[in-house]
Amino acid sequence: MAKLIMTADDSASVRQMVSFTLKQSGYDVVEAVDGQDALSKLGSQKVDMLITDLNMPNLDGIGLIKGVRAGTLNKFIPIVMLTTESQEGRKQEGKTAGATGWIVKPFKPEQLIAVVKKVLG
Amino acid sequence: MTTTTCQQLHTWHTRLEPTLQILKRFAGQTEDQFLQLGERLQDFAIRSGNISSTASDLVEVVSGDESRHLTAQLQQLFTEMETYLAQVRAQGETSCHILQQVLSQLDTVVQPLEGFQKMDKALRMLSISTKIESARIGELGAGFTTLALDVEKLSHAVNEKSAGIMAQRQSLELLIRDNLEKVRTTGVGQHADAARILTDVSSGINTVLSLNETCSQVGTLARQTATEVSEEIASVVSSMQFHDITRQQIEHVIEALEKLRQHTCARPDEIKPEACQPLVAETGDICELQAAQTRHAADQLAKATLAILGSLQSIAQQQNQVSLQLQSAVTGDVGSSDASLLTAMQRNMREIITILNRCASADEQLSAAMAEVATTTTQISAFVSDIEAVGSEINLIALNAQIKAAHTGPQGAALGVLAEAIKRLSLDAVVQTEDVSGTLKAINSITVDIQHKSEEEKRSVQQVAAMEQEAEQIISRLGRITATLHDRLSSLTSTATALSEDINTVTTSVHVHEEASRLAHEAETVLEQIYREARALVPASAEFSNNLRHMEQRYTMESERMIHEMMAARHGVAVKLHGKQQSSSGDSGFGDNVDLF
Numbered sequence: 013m014a015k016l017i018m019t020a021d022d023s024a025s026v027r028q029m030v031s032f033t034l035k036q037s038g039y040d041v042v043e044a045v046d047g048q049d050a051l052s053k054l055g056s057q058k059v060d061m062l063i064t065d066l067n068m069p070n071l072d073g074i075g076l077i078k079g080v081r082a083g084t085l086n087k088f089i090p091i092v093m094l095t096t097e098s099q100e101g102r103k104q105e106g107k108t109a110g111a112t113g114w115i116v117k118p119f120k121p122e123q124l125i126a127v128v129k130k131v132l133g
Numbered sequence: 134m135t136t137t138t139c140q141q142l143h144t145w146h147t148r149l150e151p152t153l154q155i156l157k158r159f160a161g162q163t164e165d166q167f168l169q170l171g172e173r174l175q176d177f178a179i180r181s182g183n184i185s186s187t188a189s190d191l192v193e194v195v196s197g198d199e200s201r202h203l204t205a206q207l208q209q210l211f212t213e214m215e216t217y218l219a220q221v222r223a224q225g226e227t228s229c230h231i232l233q234q235v236l237s238q239l240d241t242v243v244q245p246l247e248g249f250q251k252m253d254k255a256l257r258m259l260s261i262s263t264k265i266e267s268a269r270i271g272e273l274g275a276g277f278t279t280l281a282l283d284v285e286k287l288s289h290a291v292n293e294k295s296a297g298i299m300a301q302r303q304s305l306e307l308l309i310r311d312n313l314e315k316v317r318t319t320g321v322g323q324h325a326d327a328a329r330i331l332t333d334v335s336s337g338i339n340t341v342l343s344l345n346e347t348c349s350q351v352g353t354l355a356r357q358t359a360t361e362v363s364e365e366i367a368s369v370v371s372s373m374q375f376h377d378i379t380r381q382q383i384e385h386v387i388e389a390l391e392k393l394r395q396h397t398c399a400r401p402d403e404i405k406p407e408a409c410q411p412l413v414a415e416t417g418d419i420c421e422l423q424a425a426q427t428r429h430a431a432d433q434l435a436k437a438t439l440a441i442l443g444s445l446q447s448i449a450q451q452q453n454q455v456s457l458q459l460q461s462a463v464t465g466d467v468g469s470s471d472a473s474l475l476t477a478m479q480r481n482m483r484e485i486i487t488i489l490n491r492c493a494s495a496d497e498q499l500s501a502a503m504a505e506v507a508t509t510t511t512q513i514s515a516f517v518s519d520i521e522a523v524g525s526e527i528n529l530i531a532l533n534a535q536i537k538a539a540h541t542g543p544q545g546a547a548l549g550v551l552a553e554a555i556k557r558l559s560l561d562a563v564v565q566t567e568d569v570s571g572t573l574k575a576i577n578s579i580t581v582d583i584q585h586k587s588e589e590e591k592r593s594v595q596q597v598a599a600m601e602q603e604a605e606q607i608i609s610r611l612g613r614i615t616a617t618l619h620d621r622l623s624s625l626t627s628t629a630t631a632l633s634e635d636i637n638t639v640t641t642s643v644h645v646h647e648e649a650s651r652l653a654h655e656a657e658t659v660l661e662q663i664y665r666e667a668r669a670l671v672p673a674s675a676e677f678s679n680n681l682r683h684m685e686q687r688y689t690m691e692s693e694r695m696i697h698e699m700m701a702a703r704h705g706v707a708v709k710l711h712g713k714q715q716s717s718s719g720d721s722g723f724g725d726n727v728d729l730f
Contacts, residue, residue: 021377023164023376023377023380024164024168025164025167025168025373025374025376025377026374026377028168028171028172028373029171029370029373029374032171032174032175032178032370033370036178066689067381067689095689096377096378096381096689096690097689097690098689098690098691098726099689103728107730111730112729112730113727113728113729113730114727114728114730115726115727115728116726116727117374117377117378117726118371118372118374118375118378119371119374119726120367120370120371120724121366121367121370121371122367123723123724123726123727126723127723127727127729130723130729131729
């Protein structure tokens with residue numbers, strides 16, 4: 013059975029490209045339009061991994077990570093930030109919140125898939 | 134100066150409003166178009182994958198295991214055919230030689246048969262002479278009359294049998310000459326056809342091997358193309374993200390300009406006079422910097438969009454190229470799939486079978502003729518036995534005549550001479566019969582060989598039937614392969630053409646980058662005018678860094694920080710905002726933009 017990965021990003025075109033890349037490699041994908049939407053969905057749906065943007069309306073990526081880590085259903089899933097943000101301070105913030113990895117946009121499809129394979133074991 | 138400056142601030146405040154609207158349009162209008170482009174990209178990727186898959190299938194059909202096995206089978210079959218044709222040629226020559234030998238033997242029968250004709254005449258003459266002599270001596274010769282009648286009967290028997298042999302000989306000669314002609318004619322035809330077959334066979338096998346080789350090469354090309362297309366699609370996926378990156382950059386520009394508008398206020402009288410000059414300097418700094426950020430964002434979007442279009446066009450071109458090359462490799466001529474090389478091979482195979490069947494038919498005819506030769510010689514042997522019996526009878530009659538002549542005394546002396554003559558004829562008959570028998574024995578020994586050859590020819594006919602069966606199987610399999618090939622080729626060509634056309638339609642309809650550049654240029658023009666006017670009033674100063682410090686927090690991208698630093702450097706201010714993008718945890722092995730914690 014294919015692994016299920018959530019992509020959370022307020023940009024529909026970024027969600028589209030992440031989803032396309034993952035599906036091409038055989039993963040199932042669920043989308044969330046912002047941090048709040050993602051957290052809501054993750055409260056009732058078990059996924060294998062979360063790929064999230066940092067800057068999003070309603071709830072940003074850091075808030076989302078904290079929310080997921082505080083929950084139960086997806087508490088231990090790998091979470092990778094996918095953002096334009098490249099500052100070291102922000103990365104540390106993400107790491108402290110519980111991020112598994114950090115990818116600065118634009119990503120190359122093979123990079124994303126390699127990271128997904130790595131963190132999913 | 135202060136009043137003018139403050140009024141100018143109000144003017145800029147007013148002019149920035151439409152510029153902000155333009156920038157908001159820039160930031161907001163690209164999403165839908167990129168989403169549509171993304172949908173088409175997914176469609177193109179699936180179709181491109183199908184083309185690569187069909188190309189691989191096609192290569193497998195032409196140069197895969199089944200084709201390789203078929204080629205080996207063809208080579209084996211053609212070798213058998215070549216061997217068979219060589220055998221047919223040798224057999225034809227042997228048959229001609231045998232028939233020629235029989236013909237020569239038949240010539241040697243003519244002389245003894247003529248001897249029988251002379252014997253017939255002599256017997257008739259002796260019969261007449263016996264009758265005359267018998268009449269001359271009266272009652273003493275009464276018994277000779279019966280003798281004369283017996284001699285006459287013998288003459289009829291000799292005449293009848295020798296005529297029978299002669300007729301059979303002539304019939305046999307005609308049969309042999311007719312078959313010799315056929316064998317020679319068929320042989321010439323077979324040799325000419327054989328030469329053509331061997332050339333076709335050699336050419337056909339070379340074509341198949343060449344086709345396999347070419348298709349393998351195209352298969353390699355198709356696999357390379359599939360890899361390159363995947364790379365192009367990956368490149369498009371990367372470029373597509375620049376829509377989001379650019380949008381964020383423009384949003385940061387909008388935020389900076391809105392902040393500036395808050396500082397400059399809507400009403401000039403609300404600004405304290407002493408604050409006007411620093412505000413003008415800040416306006417100049419912000420507008421100069423945001424013009425550069427806007428220009429960079431638009432350039433980046435245009436570059437990414439052009440890269441997307443270039444990649445899509447490259448995908449169409451590459452898939453079209455593979456389709457054309459495969460078509461060319463398989464049919465030998467682009468666009469003429471009917472002239473398939475495999476179809477030509479099927480035709481060659483059918484021609485070969487026709488020629489082999491003709492050979493088999495000729496062999497059968499020759500076999501039948503040989504059997505007829507054997508039957509006829511048997512019939513001639515029966516006649517010869519009859520003549521041998523006649524010879525024995527003549528001998529007995531001659532002996533009887535000599536005894537009767539002796540009993541008759543001196544008056545029967547003449548009859549004794551006649552009896553002696555009859556005796557000599559019986560000896561002649563033995564000699565003639567032995568000659569004919571010898572010839573017939575020789576012919577029989579030859580015809581035994583003929584019968585042996587006929588058995589070989591029967592086996593040869595079975596061999597042709599087996600080859601024909603195998604050839605039919607190969608033709609049937611070639612037919613299936615050809616049908617699959619044409620089906621795949623047709624599908625490949627139409628899919629590649631449709632993909633190419635659709636990609637061209639999409640790439641020619643994408644103008645998002647042009648519209649974005651136009652909007653960016655409009656905004657940039659206003660911002661540059663404002664900053665020039667601001668610089669004219671208050672020249673650039675070392676305040677740049679302080680004026681723009683609040684912006685540093687807003688940047689998320691290295692490129693934004695880099696532009697900021699460059700602008701600061703132009704004003705003699707050293708600002709260090711960006712560092713080389715590098716994974717914080719060292720080399721993650723996934724690239725500079727990836728960190729795994």
